[in-house]
Amino acid sequence: MDDTLDGPEGIIELEIPARPEFVGLARLVVSSLASTRRALEDDRIDDLKLAVSEACTNAIEAHVEVDVDERVVVRWRDDEDRLEVLVEDRGRGFDPDTLPEHPPVTDPERLNFERGLGIPLIRTLVDQVEFDPSESGTAVRMVMYCAPADLDFGDFGLLEDEEPA
Amino acid sequence: MDLGLDVEPDRNGYTVLAVRGEVDVYTAPRLREKIVELVSEGKYKIVVDLEGVDFLDSTGLGVLVGGLKRLRSHDGDLTLVCTQHRILKVFEITGLTKVFSIHDSVDAAVAA
Numbered sequence: 001m002d003d004t005l006d007g008p009e010g011i012i013e014l015e016i017p018a019r020p021e022f023v024g025l026a027r028l029v030v031s032s033l034a035s036t037r038r039a040l041e042d043d044r045i046d047d048l049k050l051a052v053s054e055a056c057t058n059a060i061e062a063h064v065e066v067d068v069d070e071r072v073v074v075r076w077r078d079d080e081d082r083l084e085v086l087v088e089d090r091g092r093g094f095d096p097d098t099l100p101e102h103p104p105v106t107d108p109e110r111l112n113f114e115r116g117l118g119i120p121l122i123r124t125l126v127d128q129v130e131f132d133p134s135e136s137g138t139a140v141r142m143v144m145y146c147a148p149a150d151l152d153f154g155d156f157g158l159l160e161d162e163e164p165a
Numbered sequence: 166m167d168l169g170l171d172v173e174p175d176r177n178g179y180t181v182l183a184v185r186g187e188v189d190v191y192t193a194p195r196l197r198e199k200i201v202e203l204v205s206e207g208k209y210k211i212v213v214d215l216e217g218v219d220f221l222d223s224t225g226l227g228v229l230v231g232g233l234k235r236l237r238s239h240d241g242d243l244t245l246v247c248t249q250h251r252i253l254k255v256f257e258i259t260g261l262t263k264v265f266s267i268h269d270s271v272d273a274a275v276a277a
Binding site for chain 1 (some may be wrong): 187189190191220222223224226227230233234237250251255258259260264
């Protein structure tokens with residue numbers, strides 16, 4: 001991605017053990033960051049939280065598959081108009097294009113597919129996603145574009161009754 | 166992170182399973198076990214009440230799809246109660262609103 005945020009400023013990194021009980025922590029950290037930095041509206045924070053949960057779940061499953069003891073890395077970067085969450089695993093390298101396509105929901109066969117919903121969810125929930133599989137693992141880069149920084153509640157007419165200072 | 170699972174064994178002939186908390190890769194296995202347990206007790210009409218759920222991801226969806234499949238194989242059904250926008254959205258994106266009957270309340274679900 002050409003427009004990747006560069007430089008170490010504003011980078012926050014979380015390493016979690018590749019175990020299911022830590023996915024909730026990754027969600028909590030990302031949604032807290034998004035809300036304290038006032039980067040996104042509440043429903044978009046929910047979207048990002050869900051996308052990060054899906055990416056971390058896949059990462060943990062990738063580690064279990066190859067039985068590696070390494071941690072999953074969740075990296076956050078932001079600037080005024082976008083934020084980026086990178087989830088990196090040390091699994092086998094996962095290519096989302098190889099996912100089997102699900103039958104249409106109206107087909108009774110659809111009930112045989114309990115998995116494979118995470119990637120379509122990520123693709124829908126974030127503004128931009130990139131999967132970068134390699135022999136040493138997979139990096140999932142999710143980008144959300146933020147509302148203009150100068151937007152405040154006054155723009156929605158919520159402060160109409162307030163006296164000018 | 167806690168998952169609450171409360172069972173009301175007989176409400177108008179349905180078993181109501183009220184789920185509370187976060188359903189993800191860590192907690193979803195407990196939801197699956199509970200559904201399997203109810204089915205093994207011969208409860209084939211199950212209403213899963215999601216009103217107390219704060220978070221649900223694809224692992225939770227998978228468990229519900231698996232439960233529905235299991236119940237249909239017994240000529241039963243698994244229906245849902247959900248009015249929360251952020252949870253409904255997950256069903257909408259994945260097209261599963263077409264697979265599950267989703268009701269506004271437990272009363273509506275057991276009257277269906």
